[in-house]
Amino acid sequence: xxxxxxxxxxxxxxxxxxxxxxxxxxxxxxxxxxxxxxxxxxxxxxxxxxxxxxxxxxxxxxxxxxxxxxxxxxxxxxxxxxxxxxxxxxxxxxxxxxxxxxxxxxxxxxxxxxxxxxxxxxxxxxxxxxxxxxxxxxxxxxxxxxxxxxxxxxxxxxxxxxxxxxxxxxxxxxxxxxxxxxxxxxxxxxxxxxxxxxxxxxxxxxxxxxxx
Amino acid sequence: xxxxxxxxxxxxxxxxxxxxxxxxxxxxxxxxxxxxxxxxxxxxxxxxxxxxxxxxxxxxxxxxxxxxxxxxxxxxxxxxxxxxxxxxxxxxxxxxxxxxxxxxxxxxxxxxxxxxxxxxxxxxxxxxxxxxxxxxxxxxxxxxxxxxxxxxxxxxxxxxxxxxxxxxxxxxxxxxxxxxxxxxxxxxxxxxxxxxxxxxxxxxxxxxxxxxxxxxxxxxxxxxxxxxxxxxxxxxxxxxxxxxxxxxxxxxxxxxxxxxxxxxxxxxxxxxxxxxxx
Amino acid sequence: xxxxxxxxxxxxxxxxxxxxxxxxxxxxxxxxxxxxxxxxxxxxxxxxxxxxxxxxxxxxxxxxxxxxxxxxxxxxxxxxxxxxxxxxxxxxxxxxxxxxxxxxxxxxxxxxxxxxxxxxxxxxxxxxxxxxxxxxxxxxxxxxxxxxxxxxxxxxxxxxxxxxxxxxxxxxxxxxxxxxxxxxxxxxxxxxxxxxxxxxxxxxxxxxxxxxxxxxxxxxxxxxxxxxxxxxxxxxxxxxxxxxxxxxxxxxxxxxxxxxxxxxxxxxxxxxxxxxxxxxxxxxxxxxxxxxxxxxxxxxxxxxxxxxxxxxxxxxxxxxxxxxxxxxxxxxxxxxxxxxxxxxxxxxxxxxxxxxxxxxxxxxxxxxxxxxxxxxxxxxxxxxxxxxxxxxxxxxxxxxxxxx
Numbered sequence: 105x106x107x108x109x110x111x112x113x114x115x116x117x118x119x120x121x122x123x124x125x126x127x128x129x130x131x132x133x134x135x136x137x138x139x140x141x142x143x144x145x146x147x148x149x150x151x152x153x154x155x156x157x158x159x160x161x162x163x164x165x166x167x168x169x170x171x172x173x174x175x176x177x178x179x180x181x182x183x184x185x186x187x188x189x190x191x192x193x194x195x196x197x198x199x200x201x202x203x204x205x206x207x208x209x210x211x212x213x214x215x216x217x218x219x220x221x222x223x224x225x226x227x228x229x230x231x232x233x234x235x236x237x238x239x240x241x242x243x244x245x246x247x248x249x250x251x252x253x254x255x256x257x258x259x260x261x262x263x264x265x266x267x268x269x270x271x272x273x274x275x276x277x278x279x280x281x282x283x284x285x286x287x288x289x290x291x292x293x294x295x296x297x298x299x300x301x302x303x304x305x306x307x308x309x310x311x312x313x314x315x316x
Numbered sequence: 317x318x319x320x321x322x323x324x325x326x327x328x329x330x331x332x333x334x335x336x337x338x339x340x341x342x343x344x345x346x347x348x349x350x351x352x353x354x355x356x357x358x359x360x361x362x363x364x365x366x367x368x369x370x371x372x373x374x375x376x377x378x379x380x381x382x383x384x385x386x387x388x389x390x391x392x393x394x395x396x397x398x399x400x401x402x403x404x405x406x407x408x409x410x411x412x413x414x415x416x417x418x419x420x421x422x423x424x425x426x427x428x429x430x431x432x433x434x435x436x437x438x439x440x441x442x443x444x445x446x447x448x449x450x451x452x453x454x455x456x457x458x459x460x461x462x463x464x465x466x467x468x469x470x471x472x473x474x475x476x477x478x479x480x481x482x483x484x485x486x487x488x489x490x491x492x493x494x495x496x497x498x499x500x501x502x503x504x505x506x507x508x509x510x511x512x513x514x515x516x517x518x519x520x521x522x523x524x525x526x527x528x529x530x531x532x533x534x535x536x537x538x539x540x541x542x543x544x545x546x547x548x549x550x551x552x553x554x555x556x557x558x559x560x561x562x563x564x565x566x567x568x569x570x571x572x573x574x575x576x577x578x579x580x581x582x583x584x585x586x587x588x589x590x591x592x593x594x
Numbered sequence: 595x596x597x598x599x600x601x602x603x604x605x606x607x608x609x610x611x612x613x614x615x616x617x618x619x620x621x622x623x624x625x626x627x628x629x630x631x632x633x634x635x636x637x638x639x640x641x642x643x644x645x646x647x648x649x650x651x652x653x654x655x656x657x658x659x660x661x662x663x664x665x666x667x668x669x670x671x672x673x674x675x676x677x678x679x680x681x682x683x684x685x686x687x688x689x690x691x692x693x694x695x696x697x698x699x700x701x702x703x704x705x706x707x708x709x710x711x712x713x714x715x716x717x718x719x720x721x722x723x724x725x726x727x728x729x730x731x732x733x734x735x736x737x738x739x740x741x742x743x744x745x746x747x748x749x750x751x752x753x754x755x756x757x758x759x760x761x762x763x764x765x766x767x768x769x770x771x772x773x774x775x776x777x778x779x780x781x782x783x784x785x786x787x788x789x790x791x792x793x794x795x796x797x798x799x800x801x802x803x804x805x806x807x808x809x810x811x812x813x814x815x816x817x818x819x820x821x822x823x824x825x826x827x828x829x830x831x832x833x834x835x836x837x838x839x840x841x842x843x844x845x846x847x848x849x850x851x852x853x854x855x856x857x858x859x860x861x862x863x864x865x866x867x868x869x870x871x872x873x874x875x876x877x878x879x880x881x882x883x884x885x886x887x888x889x890x891x892x893x894x895x896x897x898x899x900x901x902x903x904x905x906x907x908x909x910x911x912x913x914x915x916x917x918x919x920x921x922x923x924x925x926x927x928x929x930x931x932x933x934x935x936x937x938x939x940x941x942x943x944x945x946x947x948x949x950x951x952x953x954x955x956x957x958x959x960x961x962x963x964x965x966x967x968x969x970x971x972x973x974x975x976x977x978x979x980x981x982x983x984x985x986x987x988x989x990x991x992x993x994x995x996x997x998x
Contacts, residue, residue, distance in 0.1 A: 126752055128742050130658040140450045143810065147843050148446075154842025154872035161871050172890065195469055198418050208418060213383035216415070219878035220384045220904060224569060226911040228336045229329040231573045232580040233914075234935045250574050256521075256544050258351035259567040268356065280528050283927050286943045289970065290925040293947025294812045295755070296966040297819075299762055305958045306819055306950060384878050384904070415876075496903045497807065522904065522928050 111304040118302030248274055324583035339572050343564040350564045359548035362516050362538030366399050373488035374406040374481060378503065381495035382415030385520050390419060391559035392518035392546035393493045397427035399553045406477050407439035412451060412498045417443050417467055436475045443467030448498040452506040458483055490515040500527055504535050651718050651734035654701060659712040659741035664700045666731060672696060673722035673729055681717045712739050750995050758969050765961035775964050782921050782939035783952045789895035789919045790827045798894035799834035803884060803909065805900020806877055809843040813925055816947055817900040818851050823953040824897065825855030829864060837870040838887060840880045845872035881905040885912040898922040902929045910936030923949060
């Protein structure tokens with residue numbers, strides 16, 4: 105039964121949600137809406153498990169003085185301090201002037217934007233290192249890349265007035281066509297995976313039988 | 317030539333990082349200007365949709381992004397708020413990213429002060445709610461039930477701008493400023509396809525191509541892509557800001573990356589053995 | 595014409611409960627509403643179908659009931675607004691809403707005290723505002739709202755899903771009877787086992803990044819399936835497997851998957867709980883942590899399989915710098931270029947979803963893959979045929995597949 109019960113639950117839920125997509129009857133919709141709420145509640149509870157795991161791993165490594173334990177200590181202290189500040193400020197913790205908003209603006213906002221900005225550096229180094237024109241297709245790709253990169257910035261219209269037009273055409277026609285093909289294939293893959301899980305052919309719950 | 321190619325082959329990537337850093341930072345700090353920003357058709361479409369809204373109507377402004385994409389999404393979010401307030405259109409703000417509410421607050425307060433608009437009377441920020449598409453779906457049934465209070469904790473029944481707003485039937489336009497998931501695609505799937513609310517979107521440059529099919533199909537009436545789209549829109553709204561200033565840096569960066577592709581291919585040319593020519 | 599005096603309190607009871615979909619000013623002045631009543635009563639039109647323009651009323655299709663749809667052809671000179679009147683059997687007409695004069699349709703979905711009730715035949719009439727006796731609509735035929743049991747607007751989706759499911763079951767049955775199909779080799783999937791072998795030889799670990807979406811995303815579910823297969827391989831070869839999770843729910847499932855895989859191959863003793871860990875749900879903080887793991891632990895193989903967004907290049911470039919062999923797979927089309935540039939192998943779109951079938955070589959899974967390919971061929975043929983028909987002026991097939 106240990107294997108059958110999860111299968112029955114996933115099969116029943118999957119079939120019900122599928123039926124709910126096609127049936128607008130209020131009774132079905134009401135249960136469908138309830139199931140969505142249950143998902144939110146279950147996911148919320150998993151945050152408790154996640155926090156426990158995070159603390160356990162890092163505290164153990166601090167206690168053992170393992171490699172780079174100082175960074176783990178910084179993580180734990182920052183986590184607990186931020187939580188304490190947030191709880192102490194109640195529901196208005198993100199209002200202007202609060203300590204939490206200071207943490208948000210000084211640390212969180214700045215560091216998130218910094219990590220995202222690393223992309224600019226990595227794109228430049230990846231362009232130098234990896235973009236090799238060895239075939240005709242790669243040459244076409246490189247030409248398209250040049251047109252797009254220059255056409256999408258103000259200097260493109262200075263270089264040639266048709267560069268932005270060409271860039272738009274590339275995005276709207278060939279790029280769109282190729283992307284739609286990939287999306288259709290991916291959508292079929294999504295359907296196939298979904299059916300495999302619903303029908304119990306594919307089992308992700310650590311038990312043998314799904315192959316492999 | 318062979319010495320240069322050899323040097324290129326062994327180029328430490330930190331030189332590339334230094335170059336790109338200087339090319340981006342120097343124009344931003346010095347105000348070095350290369351070329352004017354010319355609004356394109358998509359930015360104009362976005363702008364025109366809002367221009368055609370009747371004064372006094374209500375717009376849902378979804379700021380679904382966080383500080384990670386502040387460079388791209390924040391300027392377009394602010395420019396939209398400015399255009400809406402300039403046209404005396406009421407704004408209801410929501411965010412589906414937990415890091416989103418302070419940014420939305422900042423946008424609405426800045427624009428509100430510029431156009432003498434009052435919070436609760438001309439605009440309101442309902443704040444963040446977890447649940448992604450479930451929240452959107454619930455808003456389709458009832459916005460006040462989904463957000464019983466705004467971000468300050470004031471019940472929506474006591475907020476004048478929320479009076480008469482029950483669901484998307486009372487919303488003239490949905491504006492989605494989105495960094496990814498949940499965002500524009502989910503709004504189209506959950507709301508536009510069910511309730512046929514007009515919608516425009518401002519998204520990051522990387523994800524903009526994903527929404528061209530929606531634009532072509534008419535599910536989106538306007539689309540801004542990345543900082544370039546934000547800059548074009550700022551020009552149309554006549555409030556050049558962060559995005560417009562960033563375009564010069566972006567122009568130089570793009571030229572540099574194109575150059576890197578060329579140099580990288582030159583560096584990959586086959587090496588010639590010394591003396592082999594004889 | 596007699597003049598009725600109407601109590602304002604009675605009028606307020608009939609104040610419009612809801613504006614129409616397009617923004618129009620709400621409500622009508624009570625004096626004008628009084629005039630509307632006067633016109634209706636004095637002309638005695640409530641119970642008669644006086645001449646006006648026709649008004650259609652039908653049950654709103656494909657809904658959960660409680661809704662009636664009105665339609666009409668606007669007169670040549672429409673008024674500024676219409677007042678929508680509704681009557682139940684045995685009751686007088688009463689105003690329920692005020693809508694813009696330019697509209698040609700209205701959906702009555704009133705709730706609360708004036709809710710539209712299923713099974714009750716309602717009749718409607720439009721009264722112009724300002725009142726103009728020549729612009730009154732006819733009384734509509736009775737329309738009874740009912741609950742729909744099937745959304746016919748999704749018939750096209752239903753047909754494709756049924757066809758797909760039928761083919762899946764058919765090909766599974768074929769595979770159970772011993773039918774074997776050949777599928778093109780996918781380099782990235784062949785390379786997974788090679789990458790794990792390489793890691794074992796070098797005495798280093800394998801890093802498995804399951805994407806940045808939560809467990810409800812199908813890409814994450816597919817990633818968990820592949821993780822089970824990869825965990826079996828690493829358990830057999832005794833290669834450390836690191837799995838940093840972006841969400842607590844993903845961590846919980848990944849932990850169970852890896853633990854189950856290790857015990858399935860009889861290596862439960864080799865399972866290390868610390869190797870599967872929850873990092874953070876914040877996107878860029880997660881990337882920073884995973885980059886740190888790559889630079890410190892120096893895994894010999896990095897598997898990026900799941901939903902990725904802006905962090906894809908950050909992960910792939912950092913992994914490249916450590917010299918690891920990298921295999922990526924995602925259905926997020928906008929991140930594929932970054933993975934293609936920075937990784938050794940990339941699984942594109944449906945190749946990623948096919949991974950579990952390829953890795954397991956299970957007959958049933960391969961059967962579902964065959965069904966997927968067959969439906970794709972059918973869709974391509976349909977697109978070509980519909981495009982030709984559309985060009986020839988026959989939009990029927992294309993319109994049937996239009997999204998509702």
